[in-house]
Amino acid sequence: MNLIRSYISSFLSRKGSYVFLATAFARILSFIASWLALKLIPNKELGVVLFAYNIITFLIPISGFGLHQSLIRYGALIKTTEEKNSLFLYVLKKGLLASLVLVLIIISVSYFIDFKFENTFTYIIILSFIILPSFLYNIIRNQFRLQHDNQTYAYIDAVHSVIFLLSVFTLSYFFQEIGYAIALIVPPLLTSILFIKKLNIDFSSKIKLSITNFSFWKYGFFASLSNVLTQLLFVIDILLIGYILEDTELVTNYRYISLIPFSLLFLPRLFIATDFVTFTENIFDKKYTLNYIKSYMLFFFIISSFILLFSFLFAKQILTILDPNFTIYVDTFLILMVGITGIYIFRGIFGNLLSSIGKAHVNYYIASLALVINIIANFFLIPLYGIKGAAITSAILMWLTGIGSLIWFKILYKKIK
Template sequence: MFKFLILKLIINYIQNFLNRSGSYVFFATIISRLLSLIASWVALQFIDNNALGVVLFSYNIILFILPISGLGLPQSLIRFSALNKNEEDRNNIFLYVLKNGLFSSIGIILLIISISFFIPFQFEKAQTYMIFLSFLIVPSFLFEIVRAQLRLNHDNKNFAYSELLHSIIFVLLITFLTYFLDETGYIITLLVTPLLASLFFIKKLKIKVKQIKKLPELNFNFWKYGFFASLSNVVTQLLFVIDILLIGYLIKDAEMVTNYRYISLIPFSLLFLPRVFINTDFVTFTEKIYDKNYIREYIKSYMLLFLIVSIVLIIISYFFGSFILSLLDDRFILYTSTFFIMMIGVSGIFIFRGLFGNLLSSIGKANVNYYISLIALLLNVISNYYLIPKYGIKGAAITSAVLMWFTGILSLISFKIFYKKALLKVE
């Protein structure tokens, strides 16, 4: 009987996911991740390892800043529009975010360029790459708000197609441009791809351009929520790239940066699995966030599904880790144990962090996500300063794996506390 109830929960959860065009998001994301792996392989073939390591080093600096593009207004757009049922108001919120987000993004780019002159880069050309890559903030912001509006319109089909088109453009450009321009082609590809994808899909939003009307929700709290949500994403993103930055700083070997980047590529790419479900369902469960029965059932179904998925992936990585790494390059087989440790780590995100971090955002507690990520970041730096010199890139993997579980469980505890308080206010 108990097994039947578990099976029923999972089947109902998947069925609801499919009813919201989740299958489109799922398959588009899988294809996009495969194309991303292909693009990474292409870059590895056409670009010298040391040169690629320097580009990746600079790119990872920009990567952890990208979530703050537009000062987090894309995050505010999703939550506040989801809570607003008026179509005209949603249109107005989008225009407000577009205008103010563009100005904010340009300001961030200027700040990055200014700060770059005071950073003691240990790799030649790292500053130049960082300056050029900082311009990625504007096209990334545009792409994010276009995709956010598609989700708000419950148009998950076009949301899925937007990611697929982005990946196709990326693979085509990186193949052509890196062949002729080496690492310069890689940088141009990163800059141009989100812009082209945004221009194609923005017309599908059917936004009516008009004078922006001041709505009650377009206030300090609107900016505050987005700012903390973006800070949380920045720190979370930094948790993924801090290992690469510290490996480059402590070991001072660009090739080891490349090795760790590619060993962690598959585990981190698999994070698309919980993200697919959350991206498909976020607007829906935000609209129903104060329906405690709905949220309780959603949590049970999600956790059961991803517990099973995590167990399967851990078993596969244990028995077939060497073979999987050999598909990228035979020299990566030396780091099979590091790969397995990373797979255990991402299971903590599968089961806990991906779900409860987003539920905290749904109830307006993006600041709690920020504080959790900040604590994890501090622990990451302290731990890596000890483990990387002693164990190399395996030390970085151990730190990341432990913190993925730590932040997930802390998110669960935090959500339970703040959700009870939020329900009391509503009741």
């Protein structure tokens, strides 16, 4: 139990409680904003905006060609404040330029696509520009993390959430669907403007860093691609259920049944967000790293045990809250709950440790293989078991990708001197 107490104490000392509260606050306000949009905008028009936004959402992780990912990893390894600030300026300049190139590519490619829904191209043009402020927003947050200022990092998320809610309500009320599209761009832009001065960076600094080489760009690009593929893994089931079973009701059922399991994945993410800079700074201290791994895995093994026990005891009651008709899918729900514990115990820590030692491309390879297996397995299991087949595939892959991350980290970490 000493390991658990020490782990939680360290998490709290790094202002992890602020990150937790900001995350919970953001989820609540995001839900309210989504509900307001649904009330203020006709479903048909809102659906077109959301369709276009879902396309852009997949591309946001590769904004700046992933340089925000490089910033947080390489920034944790360099020592002086001047070097960290110079790295931020390099990423700011190159990343915004790369993001603009990405926006132009999106608009150019979309021009030649015959979208099924009217005005989709218009909304893609508008929403593609969210890539620029989103990149700026991410690097500002990461810079505060590099300064070990998780409290301000949490405040940024909270301010972003408030601006998002106000923007959605105001712009959707006056300008309907166009207003909603613009409201998605406003929060990262305004939040970035409010907080960039608080970084106290000398923007005239011109220190040249040797780390900003090909490896620096490669790391960020593969780390971002890995995030894109991971997102795709969570939605591919829904796409394949609709394609194979041709039943929109089953698509809806699976989406809501998986809502709670997938929402619970925020917990390891917020711990990693709080701790990533610290354990990356100490990644070459093998004693420290091993102790952190033991503490993390023990903590999330206990959390996973409680979650599974609660789920198996009250699965029907949980699903009844969503919809009484969902109780026939108890098995599907429990399978997904078992699956997420694989991410809790293994993938959450070892995927990020691979990134910490500069092997983000390994995460990309693991996610790519998982995506292929997911598609093949679902074509066999969904016709046999319906949406339970999709849940079985996802649960198995959550564990396999986690164990795969563990194996690769163990192999690669031994080679570090």
